[in-house]
Structure formats: structure tokens, C-alpha cells
Amino acid sequence: MDFLQVLISGILIGGIYALVSLGLSLLFGVIKIVNFAHGEFLMLAMFFSYWLYSAFLIDPYVSLLFVIPVSAIFGAIIYKVFIKGVLHASEMVHILTTVALSIVLQNLVLMFIGPNERAVQTVYGSSSIMIGDLSIGVTKLLAFVAAIIVTGALLIFLKKTFVGKAIMAVAQDKTAAQYVGINVNKIYLITFIIATVCVSIAGTMILPIYSISPHIGSYFVLIAFVVVVTGGLGNIYGVIPAGLLIGIVEAVSGYYLPVSLKEVIYFSIFLLVLIVRPSGLFGKIKGGAH
Amino acid sequence: MRRFIQPKYLLPLGVIIILLLSQVDDITIHNILILTLLYIGLSSAWNLLSGYTGSLSLGHAAFFGVGAYTSTILLIEFQVTPWIGMFVGAIMCVILALIIGLPSFRLKGPFFTLSSIAIAEILRIVAINWREVTNGSMGLRISFSEGPSNMVFSNSQTYIYLMLAYAFIVFITVYFIDKSKMGLYLKAVREEEDAATSIGINANRYKMISFIISALLTGIGGSLFVQFTLFAEPSSVFDINLSILIALAAILGGIGTLYGPVVGAIIIIPLSEILKSSLGASGFPGLHLVIYGVVLIVVIRWMPKGLYPTISSLIKNRNKKSQKTKIIKEV
Numbered sequence: 001m002d003f004l005q006v007l008i009s010g011i012l013i014g015g016i017y018a019l020v021s022l023g024l025s026l027l028f029g030v031i032k033i034v035n036f037a038h039g040e041f042l043m044l045a046m047f048f049s050y051w052l053y054s055a056f057l058i059d060p061y062v063s064l065l066f067v068i069p070v071s072a073i074f075g076a077i078i079y080k081v082f083i084k085g086v087l088h089a090s091e092m093v094h095i096l097t098t099v100a101l102s103i104v105l106q107n108l109v110l111m112f113i114g115p116n117e118r119a120v121q122t123v124y125g126s127s128s129i130m131i132g133d134l135s136i137g138v139t140k141l142l143a144f145v146a147a148i149i150v151t152g153a154l155l156i157f158l159k160k161t162f163v164g165k166a167i168m169a170v171a172q173d174k175t176a177a178q179y180v181g182i183n184v185n186k187i188y189l190i191t192f193i194i195a196t197v198c199v200s201i202a203g204t205m206i207l208p209i210y211s212i213s214p215h216i217g218s219y220f221v222l223i224a225f226v227v228v229v230t231g232g233l234g235n236i237y238g239v240i241p242a243g244l245l246i247g248i249v250e251a252v253s254g255y256y257l258p259v260s261l262k263e264v265i266y267f268s269i270f271l272l273v274l275i276v277r278p279s280g281l282f283g284k285i286k287g288g289a290h
Numbered sequence: 291m292r293r294f295i296q297p298k299y300l301l302p303l304g305v306i307i308i309l310l311l312s313q314v315d316d317i318t319i320h321n322i323l324i325l326t327l328l329y330i331g332l333s334s335a336w337n338l339l340s341g342y343t344g345s346l347s348l349g350h351a352a353f354f355g356v357g358a359y360t361s362t363i364l365l366i367e368f369q370v371t372p373w374i375g376m377f378v379g380a381i382m383c384v385i386l387a388l389i390i391g392l393p394s395f396r397l398k399g400p401f402f403t404l405s406s407i408a409i410a411e412i413l414r415i416v417a418i419n420w421r422e423v424t425n426g427s428m429g430l431r432i433s434f435s436e437g438p439s440n441m442v443f444s445n446s447q448t449y450i451y452l453m454l455a456y457a458f459i460v461f462i463t464v465y466f467i468d469k470s471k472m473g474l475y476l477k478a479v480r481e482e483e484d485a486a487t488s489i490g491i492n493a494n495r496y497k498m499i500s501f502i503i504s505a506l507l508t509g510i511g512g513s514l515f516v517q518f519t520l521f522a523e524p525s526s527v528f529d530i531n532l533s534i535l536i537a538l539a540a541i542l543g544g545i546g547t548l549y550g551p552v553v554g555a556i557i558i559i560p561l562s563e564i565l566k567s568s569l570g571a572s573g574f575p576g577l578h579l580v581i582y583g584v585v586l587i588v589v590i591r592w593m594p595k596g597l598y599p600t601i602s603s604l605i606k607n608r609n610k611k612s613q614k615t616k617i618i619k620e621v
Contacts, residue, residue, distance in 0.1 A: 034400040034404070089594065091400060092344065092346050093594060094400075095403050096346075096541065096590050099348065100582075100583040101583070103531075103534065103579055103583035104583035104584060104587070107576030107577070107580045107583065108580055110575055110576035110579075111575065111577055111580065114575075115575065218530075222407075222408070229401075233400075260418070260419050261415070263411065264416065267408045267412045268412070270404075271405055274397060274404070274405050275394070275397075
């Protein structure tokens, strides 16, 4: 029974990791940039939601109504000001730009808000559902459900709508997409906004679970990299199984080994996947990432 | 006059200025000098890998930390002098570079960068948790027993000379590689790996050699650094911000150029030290990092070649222009 409990908490955590990683994977698949500032987007969404909670007593889940539009605008601004101008440049420039962006955002928050950890106190924060001997945290379950809904909605959007199909076309072949009249710049902007909104939803959904500090972004961005690489960089379908795998590995290894070693475990998985199978564990690469 | 604004004249001038400044009896100036010289070495070593081969490492703190911890543990536990310890540390770094490099050079672009970050992070976590050897996050303290054999000195001038020697050795190493055939091979690999391979350059072999030399020199820098601070802790020697600062200095000055890291370190290190000491205490803990980030964004966007190449091409152009006007006047 113990093991089942560990497995379930691993699956729930894994869902959260998948949700956090979704936007990163989409960006790499379509725009072909690795966004090192991804974790800072998550952190900013958490702080924004926290601010709504502490200033106006808006419940974190309700704050999604504000987080989604604000993060869309934020994503558009970041894309226009920082990303668009360097897209033609080399990969090294992409990496350095997003690394720099991450440093600036993280330390601006550190400067103005300070390094202290904060957490929201909700009535449901520590409650859990009992099924037999198994206990399932309500907040984790909700985050898991959100992961399924957001990923599902994104996949349907990409498959069924015109804009979604255009995004997939750009992901597969930018030049060919341009030939058939798709405005690649516009698609890039839309993709960047979607990715930012996805990660912001993730940030809001995990706010009742984790306490926040300016450094939480660097914690999650590393996990997101592990998940995205394991799932296949650029393959957004791989995010869910990879997230679950990492979550389960973390929970199981946390059960048998000291918790402090969990990062070493998944970094080792990360390096192993990079070296043995750089295209990821799950399926072939979609979107023509080389 | 303009003839003298050339590296071969500026370098001896720089050394003279450093020696003069070292005579000023001010601990802040000494600290800034020591760190600047250290970073000239570290950035030049980083540049040898990332600048010359194009494999962007943001995990050089891994080698810095391995060098720092190896010499410190040897000194504290086994009373081995750091003069030997730093070379043992360098050997550890070479082994680490081999372990990382053999599989990682198959990885291109962001994958290499990601794995470099991951390795530095793994080592940091190991250093925090392997308490029996590293004393965990408390760090290791080197006892202050002065003497050349312990590489512990009470006057900071000695450290300035030590770091000057380090910076000089790293610079000379990169200088000779830059001027050798290997330098050409590395640049060819960076510009067009497939083309370079097709004319018979073993790209991975030369990348590996520059990675090994880069790691070794960074490790020695780590050993020297802890002999100066007398303190090695995971959060400072394996810090990702250290990796970023090393890269930033080289990028600011001119990535992939011989003098770029020197110029970059001379600008960014004193600046960040002054900022840290004047603003850090007054309630802006992350300000110097915000400035690193802004500088990085501005430089890679508008001056991707860096300061040194941009300025030196400006001077060349002006020389040409002035020659032209001379000719016109003569005519």
C-alpha cells in the first residue's frame, strides 16, 4: 500500500511537471528557441497571483481569470522587445538572450520583493481525499486535472483550428509555410503568447502547493528541461509521459533515498537521455527539430 | 600616437599600472585587482572552449569548484601544499572534462549548454550532501597559517602577483593556441563544422583538446581563489552566476578573440565589485545581477562581436581615413 501511495503522489507531481514544461516544449518545437527564462515566467505568474491573493483576497484558482490575460500581454511584450530582434541570429545569441532575461527578471523580483519565502494559506490547502488507505492532496489533484485539461485543449487547438494548423505547419517547415502564405512572424508571436499563458496557468495552479521565492523559477526550469528533453525536445506530445516518468522517478527515489539526492537522480536521467537518445524517449521528433 | 593604441603596447602598460596600483595601500583596490586578474584568466580559459569552438558552456563553475575543493581537501586532510594540490585539482578537471566531453560533443547548440549547466548543478548538490568530505553547505575553511608553502599570505600584494602570474599564463596559453594551426582549426570548426570536417579536420578531437585545456586552467583558478578567500563553499564555487559572469566578461570584451576576455574582465569585474560594495549593503541584493543581465542583452543585441573588435575596427577605420586625407592633401 505504501508503494501505491508513493506511485500516486509521483503521478500527481508528474502531471504538474508536465504542465510546467508544456510551454517550453511548444516554443522549442515551433520557434526553435530554448527559453531559459521559462522558469521566471512561472515565478512571475506565481507572484502576480500571490499579490492578487494578499491584496484583494482573490483565491488563487479564481485569479486565473486575471493571470491569463495579463500573461498574454506580458508574453507579447517580451516577444516583441527581446525575442523577435534576435531570431535571425545564431543559437548562441538565443541562449544568451533568454539567460540574460532570466537573470534580469529573477533579480528584479529579488530587489523589489526580497528573498523571503511566501505562501498562500487556503482552507483547502492541506485537505486531502481518502480512498481506502490512500490519501490524495486536493491541491495536487487539481493541478493534475489542470495539466490534463490544458494539454488536451492545446492539442485540440493545434489539430483542429486554422491557427493551430498554421502553428504546426511552421513547426514542420518554416519556409514551406511561408510559401503557402502563412505569416510566420505572427505565428511566432501567437506561439510565444500561448507558451507564456500555459506556464502562467501552471504557476497559478501550483501556488497553493509550493511556497514562492524569487529563486523558484530556477528550480522549476531545470525540471522543465529534464521533462522536455526526456519527452523529445520540440515534441509536445512527449511532455505528458515524460512528466509522469520524472514525477514517478522522483517520488520513488525520494522514498528509498535521501530527498536531497532527487535532483541528482533526475539530472542523471537528463544527461543519460541527452547522451544515449538525444531525440528523447517518447516518439520521434515532431516539428523537424534537428 | 595612434600607433601605440595596440595590444602589444597596451599589455605591458597594463602590467605596469597593476604593479603601481598594488603599491597603493587600499584593501578594496587590492581585492578588485585580484578578482579582475582572476577573471581575466577564467574568462580567457572559457573563451578557449566557448569562444573558439562555439560550444557554449554555462557550467564552468563545475571546474572552478572541482579545482577549489580538490586543493582545499588535500591541504586540510592530507597537508598537501596547494602548489601541488592545484595541479591535482587540474588533473581532476581534465578527467571530468574527458567524461563530459566524450559524449557531450555529439550534442549541438542548446543541448551542450544544458548539459554543462546540469553537470555544475549535480556537483553543487553533491558538494552540499557529501558532508564527510566537503562539510556540506557549511563549506571548508582553510586555517590561516601563513607561509609560502601553504600558499597563505598576510599581505594581499602577494595575491596580486599570484593572480597576475595566473592571468599571464592563461593568456599566453591561449595566445599560442590562437597563433598555432590548432587556432585556425578551431575557428574553422566554429564557423562551419561540416566544411571543416570535410577537409580533414577532426572537429571533435580539437574541441576536446580545447575543452581539456580550458577545464584545467579553470580548475587552477578555483584553487587560487580559495587560497585567497580561505573558504570553499558549494554555493559560491559551484554557483551558476559564477559561470555566467565568466561568460559575460568574455562576451562583453569580444567572444572568440584573444584580447576580448581581458578587456571584458577589466570592465565588468571592477564595475560589479564597486556596485556590490556601494549598493549591495543598502537593500538592493540583486542589483549587480540585474546589471549583468542588462549588459548581456545590450551587448549581444547591438554589439554581438563585443567591445574589443568593435573598437579596434573603429580605430583601424579612422587610421585608414586619416591616411586617405593625408594622401589627398599631398596630392
